[in-house]
Amino acid sequence: MADDMFEREEGCKSPKPLRCRFHETEEYTIYCKDCKDFMCFKCIGQLHQKHDLGQLQGADEDIRKEMEDMLFENKYAEQLNSLNDKVSDKEKELVKDEESLKREIRTSVDKMKQNIDLAEKRLLSRLRNAFESYQISLQEQKTNINNLQTEIANLCIDKLPEFKLDHIINSLSEMKLCCSTCDKIINHPKPGFQPTVEFSIGNVILSDGNHEGDVSALPSCSDVSIQTDFSDDSDTEWFDAEEMEEEDFIETSSDEVADEYPIKFQLRQNIKLVRKIVPFSEKDAWIIANRKLLKIIDHSLQDGVYADKVDDIVVLKDGCVLVLCSDESFVMKLLPNKRLVRFADVGINCTYIGCNPYSICIKDNIVVTYNWSITGNKHCGYTCCNHIIWMNTDGIVTERSLFSKNVWKRPCSIQNLESGVCVLYRVDNESNLHCIELLEAKSDKCNKLYCFKGIYGFNPEKNFECKGMCVDKAGNTLVSDYRHHSVYVLDKELKYKKTLFDARNGLDKPAAIGMFNNHLWVADENQIFIFNYECVGNS
Template sequence: MARSQAQDVIRCQYCEDEPAVFHCVPCGDELCPRCKVFHLKSKVASGHNIVRLSERLHPTNQIKMCEVHSSKAYEACCEDCQVPVCITCIQEVHGKHAIGKIQDLFEKQKTKTENELSKMKTQYKSKIIQRIKDFKNGESEIKTSHKDIRQTMKKQAQDFIDHIRAILKESLDESSKNETEKLIEISQYTAEAERFEQNLDQLIEKFETLTESSHPADLILYRKRNHDIFKRLKFPEKINLTMPSFKIGQLSKSQNEHQFGKFTSGHISSLKSSDGSLQVKDLSGSASVKPSTKKELRRSVKLSVIKTQIRELYHVSCRDERSAYISGDGLGIQLKDKSGTELDNISTDGQPFGLAVMQDGSLIYSDYDNKVIYRVSPNKQTTTLINTEDSPSGLCCTRLGDILVCMCLFNTAKVVKYSSSGRKIQEFETDQNRRRLFFYPTFVCDNINEDICVSDWSMNKNVVVLTKSGNLRFKYDGKVQAGRFKFDPYGLATDSLGHILIANNANNAIHLISQDGDFLSCILTENDGIALPHGISVDTHDNLWLVEYKNACVKVYQHLF
């Protein structure tokens, strides 16, 4: 192609003198009007398609090579297949098909495409613009929403911190107040003892004078006038000290004691003399009355009766002060609140022989037949926590987070302590003298002083209480008065004062004993309408939950104030 150096003019490819005006599409030559005539006379297989030079770049005037036969150009279209074809395509594939012009098929497709193009421009374009706008608005809303939430979280966190500080102050104040009260209380005992000592010293001095340096008649007359001197001389009472405790709570927004912890007051209780007197007299005959304790027993008050469809009830374990897990004859464990509403129902492969709630809120239960302790997490995932060597029955979670399990198999009877992860820590089978502790341990619980309390359902029918190291502290046989009580201990629980509560199935009663094994009272009996009490549990508010074996109901009582 020849071009002028002075002007940007396309010259005729043949004469090179005249400007080119035409373009031959098949040949690709630029032609002036005179050379166009001679060019049309030349023979080419595809023929000539002469267009004006200005139209040569239009797509319809360009040569498109076949995708299948790259050396051949598209020359027609197959109307049956709706595709462009070259000569070779027609010969090899489309020979029997209807063949038409590319331009005709192009015009049809162009009309259809233009309609679709119009729809895309008018409808789709506006819709996608609006959609993008919506998305961007959504992004803005998300950012704003999260910003507001983070501000709310920060405020809530600050409120929670302030709340915790208030709980801490209240708990510290309560501890300080309790310390002051107890120091005043014990100082009164100390003053009485010191007064007794002073009077005793005076009496000793008097007796020494009468026996060593006085006239014999003086001693005789003094003894005559004071023949009851030792009857009036009453030794001061001993006291039983229970140290205050602090129960670590779970983080929960439901109640303060779960958020931070619950302060449990220590107390001072007098050990009564044989005649029941609580008086301390000095030699002059004046009496001093022991100050009352902070918490006193009163008649139990029924709070709720919860009906169930379970034929025979065996076990109950409080989740909190509002609800408890229960189980009985057959499979499954129910979670019910005080109103009787069923909050959850947990399926089990075997019948549960013991229930307990861990510090993280998980439920654990024992499968006696399969020798397994299962754990049901708060999200209801059931896993095997412990594969036991012997058959597990009653169990509990201690205040320190460990697990105590009663084990029985043939002649083996023991209580085993595990960590919360299922690692065996300690076994309790014999006492410090290598004597057998249990015959058939069925229920177990711990006390505020870390004692281990076990209901031994056997020929002896005792409640066995051990120290945390496994030494025997005492056994309680329920014989508080000769011939009055039959004793068949089942469920056990302890309250915040260290009392041990025992379900006496044989006599339809709940025994209350001190942490040292002294009988205090029967807080519930047949006269209160209970029958065949089996499992019992004390919630975080010191309310007693008990299940009755045959009545298919759970009863809730308040026994402390």
């Protein structure tokens, strides 16, 4: 019956050419008795070397026998059913994979939207700072112009010979200076930005297409170029949890080219001096300016004040900030939710009344505060009362040192070293001059071990004005020299080793300095420099 069916089909249709399933341009002409399979001439060298081969026409009986066995034992159904099951399983797996990828794409897009919103917020914040700086400059000039108008209007031409020549010269000089300054500001381009945001989903790269135009800004304003990579998560955005949950993008100032240093960026125009800078990542830092605690994120000063009346800070490993105010005996703790809570009362059991904290530092989970008070006057002499307290990160006091000196020396900054406590003092209340001493930490009296004796033959107590101090990994002390536009390295005995950076590197009035990894942050009026720092070593 099967033979009759084949005969009827052959009678109705022309026979199809017997094309090889491995080589579409070749026809079956050979039968392999070992494999019981058909082949073309190309198959011989690839699949059936040294097999028992014969002509296809001579294998008629073997071929029919194979078909008969398959039909008789119903093997074809079992085999095809198995193949069908495997294809169905693969189809279900494919559907699951597609749904899984859809969910991942939706998650990535949601995450991207959040980061785009955050990038927009950052750009707008930077733009606000830039224009605010420009507007402050314009307002200052308007005030100068109004003052000058009033002053010159009071000059009577008839009484001009009666005025002193110095007064006339000063008025003319102010007029010329005002004209020159206004010309510079007016002819400067307005602050502008050239934001470029790029991001990716899987292998798809998207861009806002904003690559055209070259906008120049005032020296106090930076252009911004932002590139966002959502595969890199940041662990440094601990504080603004409600705003910074997906801190995955990298923002780069236009002053920063690749990984070249130094990096320089501007703060607000009304910031004239940064008293303290504590970097906690490559691009982020806490600063104290105008006795306010402020925060830098991605080389940009953020809006908002985290604490007022701040004189010194340290950052704990959990990201919380210890805040010290010389007007209060309590050291406060700034939590991640922005709450200020009491950390430790360093005024308790203090022998000297009014001996409040002026400086704080941390090393190896040991917090050190330097309390100070002064009695007497310039004519009768001063008595300086000093109280150094060591405590753990829970605020529990472990050691105290009490001592007094008959000299006016107020602590400005301290560093806890292996050999003792390094203290930056202001030497009098009339000038801004400073000295540095290394005190023996284990002594109840904190005897002086070494002192900084100056550089280039200058007596430090007559020439040294220092606004910042920090320590590198080798135990060297780094100090800023405000008057000589420099940052120095001092060895463990406070001897001068070398000048790291000075006016040749762009420094004018270096103040607060801070170290993070191999990068030194230097505050210079309302701008920040970040230098690549190679440790000088112990030699």
